[in-house]
Amino acid sequence: xxxxxKLSHIVLQTNKPRELREWYCQVLGAEIVxxxxxxxxxxxxxxxxxxxxxxxxxxxxxxxxxRDSGDFRAGKEAGLHHMxxxxxxxxxxxxxxxxxxxxxxxxxxxxxxxxTTSMYYRDPDNNQVELLIDNFDDVRDGKAxxxxxxxxxxxxxxxxxxxxxxxxxxxxxxxxxxxRLA
Numbered sequence: 001x002x003x004x005x006k007l008s009h010i011v012l013q014t015n016k017p018r019e020l021r022e023w024y025c026q027v028l029g030a031e032i033v034x035x036x037x038x039x040x041x042x043x044x045x046x047x048x049x050x051x052x053x054x055x056x057x058x059x060x061x062x063x064x065x066x067r068d069s070g071d072f073r074a075g076k077e078a079g080l081h082h083m084x085x086x087x088x089x090x091x092x093x094x095x096x097x098x099x100x101x102x103x104x105x106x107x108x109x110x111x112x113x114x115x116t117t118s119m120y121y122r123d124p125d126n127n128q129v130e131l132l133i134d135n136f137d138d139v140r141d142g143k144a145x146x147x148x149x150x151x152x153x154x155x156x157x158x159x160x161x162x163x164x165x166x167x168x169x170x171x172x173x174x175x176x177x178x179x180r181l182a
Contacts, residue, residue: 001099002092004085008116008132009050011081017053024051034146036155041146048115048134048142054081082120082128090117090175093133094166107131110165113157114150115142117179135179150181157181 014020021040030044041049087093107119118132136142
C-alpha cells in the first residue's frame with residue numbers, strides 16, 4: 001500500500017487574504033509565488049506552494065467546534081480549507097484511488113491544477129483532504145509554471161475522470177502524457 005511522502009500544503013479561507021498572507025510571509029520567511037483577487041500562494045522552501053489564502057467572498061468567523069458547509073467553492077466560514085498529501089508517483093496515486101474506491105471511499109473532485117494532479121476527498125468529519133502528485137520533477141519548474149501566463153489565465157485547472165486516467169495509465173500512457181496541461 002502506497003503512503004504519502006509528505007504533507008504538501010494548507011489552504012486557509014479568509015476575509016483578510018492580504019493580512020494573513022503578509023503575516024505568514026513574515027512569520028515563515030516566505031515569498032509570494034502567485035496571487036490574484038481570490039487566492040494567494042506562498043512558499044518558504046523548495047515547494048511551489050506551502051500555504052494558500054482563499055477569499056471566495058464574504059465569510060463568517062468560524063465558531064469553535066463549528067463544521068464547514070461542505071461545499072468546496074461556497075464555504076462561508078473562515079478557517080482551514082483543506083490539507084494535502086503528496087504521493088511519490090502517478091502510479092501510487094492511482095493505486096490509492098483504486099484501493100479507496102474498492103472500500104467505498106471516492107473523491108468528489110479530480111483536477112489537474114497544472115503544478116499538481118489532485119484528487120479531493122472528505123473525511124468522516126467532512127474535512128477536505130487532497131491527495132496529489134507533483135506534475136514537475138523539479139520544483140523550480142512548478143514554481144515557474146505558477147508564475148506563467150497559462151497559470152494566471154486558469155489557476156484552478158482542468159477536471160479529469162479518474163477511472164479514465166487509471167485505464168489510460170494501465171494501457172501504457174506515461175505520467176507526463178496524462179499530467180501535462182497543453
